[in-house]
Amino acid sequence: MTLVIAGLLAILSITGLGVVLTRDPRRQTLAMAANGLVLSALFLALQAPDVAFSEIVIGSAALPLFFFVALSSLRADREHK
């Protein structure tokens, strides 16, 4: 189990770095979703399944949707002016 947690922490550091280093907002949103997915796997490995449930839906479905909608809304507004 320690090995699984160590592996997940290593992957999390990579996906977290990915979120910071991605410059394009749309790609960054997807990077954030990937980070949320790894984070929920880590919560599961740390025996917190209740938190993992919330994180997997909020982190990799709800939050990316809200970001995509906001980005799309911003691009659409620019067209009017």
Added chain:
Amino acid sequence: MSRHIRSVAFVVMALILVPFIVAGLSGLPAFGNYPGPYGDIINAIGTPVRHITNMVTGVNYDFRGLDTLGEEFILFASVTGIVMLLRGARGEAKSADALRIEHRRREGRSEAVMGAGRLLAPITLLYGIYVVLHAQITPGGGFQGGVIVFGAVLLAYLGEGYSVWRHVAHSTVLDLTEALGAGIYVIGGLIPMFFGARYLQNILPLGETKTITSGGLIPIINFGVGLAVAAGFLSIALELLEETRATGGDGS
């Protein structure tokens, strides 16, 4: 401030901060260290006094039920704020067509996305309802199950497209469901007071451990939270998605 000065300032500040960070990290307790007695007490008394096997739900909806009532109304207030702000500024008349965005290819959803959405939406919905109903037995609860139901309805959006989806996720239905969910929690807490008990005190029959009716008041207020969370998140998604729609045919 030029780039050079900024770099120098960063190095100086980093050199000052590093010893503090190292000292702080070296003083951390070991991984998995748990000093407090509270969790152990809950684990020991949860099953005998409340007939539940998921202690997280026990803490959320019974031992610290009043805190969850507060959280419930934080969500309620946020959703109400978003709906008032967006629906008020936008008005009601909107078509289901997406706004046109320059330089964006307008391709329909691929068959793979539609197929995956149609296949996964009902399974996910069923699983979300399962998670809500088994809150006091297995991991999960009203909040977790509610957001899974929300995810299932989003998958239906991917499967069926927006014009069908906004008929399913209708704002009146969502508003009523959310109010009903919050109402179940508040009134479920008030009922014990009519029998001389305290607010949210668990005086209902506790039932048989490991069945979905066990836990007395817990499954009832948990179900209210499930309704309110699913409808609340869907309201936010609906209001935000409506922002990306073209205005109705009257040319406004």
